[in-house]
Amino acid sequence: MKTISTTKAPAAIGPYAQAIVANGFLISSGQIPLTAEGELVEGDIVAQTNQVFENIKAVLAEAGLSLNNVIKTTVFLKDMNDFAAMNEAYATNFGDHKPSRSAVEVARLPKxxxxxxEVIAVFE
Known part of the structure; x- marks a missing residue:
C-alpha cells in the first residue's frame, strides 16, 4: 500500500489519507469543495462540484493518473434537488469518459x- 498526499488539494482534516494505492487501484477519500489552502468554496452546486473535481484531479495527478483512469465514483449530495446541476458539472469534468456511479442524498456533509x-481509479 502507498499513501497519496498532495499540497494541491486540501489536506486531510482527520486521521485519513487523501488516497491509498493498493493492488493496482487508487481509492480516494471523499473530496469536498475546499481549496488547497483549506478555504470553503461558497456558491451553488456547480461551483462546489467544480472545486471538488479540481481536488480529485490533483490527488489523481499526484499518483500519475487522470480522470480517465476513474472507474467508479460515489456522489454524496446534501439535496437531491441539486442533482441535475451537479450532473452537468460532473459531465463537463469527465467529458466522454463515463465511470460507474452512485449518487445519494445524505443528511449532512462536513462543513x-x-x-x-470519492473515486476509485485503476492503473492501466
Missing part, C-alpha cells in the same frame, strides 16, 4: 457543503 465525491 455543511452541498457535495462530496
Amino acid at each position: 455543511d457543503v452541498k457535495v462530496e465525491i
